[in-house]
Amino acid sequence: MNISLALEDASYKYVHGVLNKPGFPADEHKQISLVCGRNDRAAVQLLVYSEQEMLVSVNEDTCFYERGAIDIVRVNVDVPGLQEGSITANLIGLVEDDDRQLKSDIILQQPFIHVDGRRIQPVWIEVVIDKDVKPGLYTPQITVLGHRMFEDEELIRQLTFEIQVMNTTLSDAQNYSFNLNLWQHNSNIARKYDVDLWSDEHFAIMDNYVASLANLGQKALSVIVSEIPWSGQFSSYDRIDPANMFEYNIVKANLLANGEWSFDFNALNRYIELGMKHGITQEIEVFGLINIWVIEDAGFGGVMEDYNDAVRIRYWDESSNTFKYMKHKQDFAKYVQALEQNFIQQGWIDKVRVTADEPADIELYTARLDELKQMAPSFKYKAAMNHASFIEQKIEGIVDYVPVLDCITSEYQKIQQLKNEIKGSMTYYVCCVPELPNTFISSHLLESRLIPWLAFHMNMDGFLRWNYTVWPNDPLNKITYHYPIFSAGDTNFVYPGRNGQPMLTLRYKLLQKGIRDYEILNSYIKQGGDREKLEQQMKKIFLWQSIDELHPSARKNREELFSLLNTDYEEIITEILTELVEEGSL
Numbered sequence: 001m002n003i004s005l006a007l008e009d010a011s012y013k014y015v016h017g018v019l020n021k022p023g024f025p026a027d028e029h030k031q032i033s034l035v036c037g038r039n040d041r042a043a044v045q046l047l048v049y050s051e052q053e054m055l056v057s058v059n060e061d062t063c064f065y066e067r068g069a070i071d072i073v074r075v076n077v078d079v080p081g082l083q084e085g086s087i088t089a090n091l092i093g094l095v096e097d098d099d100r101q102l103k104s105d106i107i108l109q110q111p112f113i114h115v116d117g118r119r120i121q122p123v124w125i126e127v128v129i130d131k132d133v134k135p136g137l138y139t140p141q142i143t144v145l146g147h148r149m150f151e152d153e154e155l156i157r158q159l160t161f162e163i164q165v166m167n168t169t170l171s172d173a174q175n176y177s178f179n180l181n182l183w184q185h186n187s188n189i190a191r192k193y194d195v196d197l198w199s200d201e202h203f204a205i206m207d208n209y210v211a212s213l214a215n216l217g218q219k220a221l222s223v224i225v226s227e228i229p230w231s232g233q234f235s236s237y238d239r240i241d242p243a244n245m246f247e248y249n250i251v252k253a254n255l256l257a258n259g260e261w262s263f264d265f266n267a268l269n270r271y272i273e274l275g276m277k278h279g280i281t282q283e284i285e286v287f288g289l290i291n292i293w294v295i296e297d298a299g300f301g302g303v304m305e306d307y308n309d310a311v312r313i314r315y316w317d318e319s320s321n322t323f324k325y326m327k328h329k330q331d332f333a334k335y336v337q338a339l340e341q342n343f344i345q346q347g348w349i350d351k352v353r354v355t356a357d358e359p360a361d362i363e364l365y366t367a368r369l370d371e372l373k374q375m376a377p378s379f380k381y382k383a384a385m386n387h388a389s390f391i392e393q394k395i396e397g398i399v400d401y402v403p404v405l406d407c408i409t410s411e412y413q414k415i416q417q418l419k420n421e422i423k424g425s426m427t428y429y430v431c432c433v434p435e436l437p438n439t440f441i442s443s444h445l446l447e448s449r450l451i452p453w454l455a456f457h458m459n460m461d462g463f464l465r466w467n468y469t470v471w472p473n474d475p476l477n478k479i480t481y482h483y484p485i486f487s488a489g490d491t492n493f494v495y496p497g498r499n500g501q502p503m504l505t506l507r508y509k510l511l512q513k514g515i516r517d518y519e520i521l522n523s524y525i526k527q528g529g530d531r532e533k534l535e536q537q538m539k540k541i542f543l544w545q546s547i548d549e550l551h552p553s554a555r556k557n558r559e560e561l562f563s564l565l566n567t568d569y570e571e572i573i574t575e576i577l578t579e580l581v582e583e584g585s586l
Contacts, residue, residue, distance in 0.1 A: 001071050001146045003156050004049040007032050009566040011445040011510060012045050014122050016094060017101025022118040024049040032161040035574040037168040038133050040516065043126040043509065044161050045092070046142055048073055048115070056121045057112035058089040065114060069149045073156070075123055076143045079163075082133065087140055092122040092506065097441045098483045105441055105479075105489070107504045109497050124506070127163060135167040168581050171519060174279030176217035178452060178518045179427050179462025181285070181402075182493060184213070184222040185470045186271070187247045192471060192496040197248060198267040205500035207274060209469065212494060212502050214278035216512050219462070220353075221275040223268055225251050225339060226288030227312040227325075230357070231300035233470065234293075238482045243472035245491075249288065253315035253326075253335060261315075261334050265342045272348065284343070284351045285382065289336065290368050291356035304329060309368045333375045340376035353382035353400060357466070359390070366395055373397055384429055384464065391418045399424035402464045405454075406434050409551040416459065427462040428455065432486050434551075436558045439465070439507045441479065441489035444564055448510035452518035453541060453569075467491050469502075517573055524576045537575070540568045 006026035026047050034042040048056050054071040057063050063072065077089045091113050093106035107124050115121045127140055139160050145153040186206055187197060195201040224247045233245040250271065252264035272284060292310040294301055302310035303325045313326040313335055326332050343349045354372065359365035369381060373396075383390065384402040388411040391401050401418075405428050408415050419426045430438050430451075437447035437454065455463050470491040472481040479495075480488040489507065497503035525531055541563045549556050558564065 001073075001148075001154075001156065002050060002052075003054075003071070003073055003144070003146060004028060004047075005144055005157050005159060006030055006047045007142075007159055007161055008045045008047055008122075010043040010045060010124075010506075010513065011449065011566045012047075012104075012122070013445050013506065014047070014092070014094070014104040014120050015101055016103075016119055017099070019099075019101060024120065026120075033164065034162065034570065035164045035166060035577060036129055037166045037170045037577060038129055038135075039131045039170045039172065040129045040165075041126055042129065042163045043124065043513075046075060046089075046123040046125055046144075046159065048075070048121045048123065048144070049119075050115070050117060052117045054115050054117075054121075055112050056091065056115055056123070058091055058123060059111045061111050063112045064149075072147055074145045074153065076145065077125055077140060078143070079127055079138055079140045081136075081138055082127070083130075086130065087125065087127045089142075090124045090126075092124050093503075095441060095479050095488070098480050098488045099442070103441050105505050105507065106495055107506065107509070109501065109503055124509070126509075129163070129165055131169055133165055135165050138163045138165060166577050166581050168577065170516065172279075173215055173217040174281075176515060176519055177522055178217055178455070178515050179219050179282075179425055180217050180515060181220040181283070181427065181462065181464040182213060182216070182218060182468040183285070183287075183464075183466050184209070184468055185245075185247050186222075186250075187224075188245065188469050188471055189496070191244060192469075192475070193500060198250065203270060203274065206271065208501050209494070210275050210278050210280065212504065212508075213468070214275075214280055216508070217515055218280050220283035220285045221272055221280055222285050222287060223250055223271060224287045225249055225268070226292070227314050228300070229288040229292050229311075231293045231295050231298075233482075234295065234485070235482070236295060236298035236300070241472075241478075241481070243481055245470055245472075247287075249314065251339070253313055255315050255317045255319070255324075257318045261331065261338070263335060263338045263342075265339075269342070269346060272346075282351065283353055284348055286339075286352055286354045286379075287357070289354050290372060290381075291359045291365060293357070303327065304332060307332060308364070308371070329371075336372065336375040340378055344378060349378050350380075352379060354379050356381070356383045358384055358386060362390055362393055362395075366393070369395060369397055380424075382424075388414050388418065391415075391422070394421070401426050402429050404428070404433070405430050405437075406551055408458060408460075409547055410553075412458075412547050419459065425461040427464050428458065428460045429464040429466070431466055432490055435487075437562065438487075439489060439493070439511070440487040442487060443489070443507075444558060445506055445510045446562075446564055446566065446569070447558070448507045449514035449517070449569060450541070450562055451511060452514035453521070453538070456518050456521050457535075457538060457542060458547070465493075468493050469496075471496065517569065520573055520576055520580075524580060527580065529576070529579070534576075537572050540572065 004024040091108040094102035142159040235242040254262040307329040382400040494502035
């Protein structure tokens, strides 16, 4: 059995396609040493390669190949000195990118996989370091065995790597200072699992997805309180392969036979309580009340005859036993007021941020905001925008701002000044732009890790992205969607897995690592660390002379802008951890 094996960093991305020659270019003798604290995690990738087809297994279950006898390779992992279950091995699945090449992305839940000959199979190996683990050096053991049919297993090779656990304990994710906000699209989850919207089955599945967000340190819960506020993400313009990306109202509206309105907030409140159970308690983002996306030529226009925004509130008319849409501002005002009162009664009103996604017309947005403030004076507001002039207006009622990265890099000094003047937080976002850094399938994995580092460098409070589960119709078979407007991976950080469980991705894991790094960097500064010294160290990571070089107009490639060496990131974090431990500051 001729099997090649090697270890690679967590940031390794395997590419299989016409632009990459078959073979095994990895260094089979590469040594990896990682440093972490308690309440932390460390990961590597194992690469398995054969000239012949094979099955690769990551557990002890029996497996056979349905077409006959082939090599079966089994991966077993163990960490001497750590309790059983602290280390896991998962197969990594490939997805087709927009360039039609297959690239590593999904951390699979299945126990084995068929691998064509002359194709690498990556395996994600992760060690979770509990809070009670003793500091010291640990050496995970990766044992790779092989057999065919009914033969006895034989050892192919044993590989090891090192984890140095420092005498420090990192914060729990729910206590992170990093303001992470990945928007949730729960109607899409219901569609992919074929369950009724807002049913018990739907909530059971959402529980798993919210838990995965909480493990990242998510701070905000997304609730959508009108119909299709993004008008399907312009899918109607895709004449070849449109996708159902509609998000529906979590509130039920009823017009009773006596002419009174009744609003059912049970699902809304249940979802917020679900998120808070997982420690997501900082913010409730409310979508669908302002700046509705309009696509008039596709039919996605306004509904209310006397209101200047395209808010769509569907209701049940008890008198006619039919569904209708609100046509008048006075009815919409009653809905908004009832929504406000619900948040007040639940004790959540201070957490609520009525959010606008990329308002283009400041005058029109301000007029709409004034209307809402009259209806519900307790609401606070938030906006994601792509130009600094929006922030300069200092519109009364807006507390938090989220400029796109291109806006910051083109107007950096102005943004820094405005950040000091606003009442609330300022985070940043990327979406279908810029090309880099980003979290596309085509992006280098270290870009996901870089995003929180960049927030630290730019003095931003955190990071926002519109995607988590905005899947196209068949995400496990085709994640590319509406290219080149959306690059593959733009719509999701996870995939729909079995039994209502999300399948995480390498991008998720590298973002998680970057947020953990941010917390270490931030702790260092809070404990009196030298910011100037740290910025000098970070020149290993950020290779530009001026941050405006990060703007697309500078036409720089990723190799010119930031380090693509995982060791550069590890060295900085290791040095900071060492200094904090020596000073007893963390």
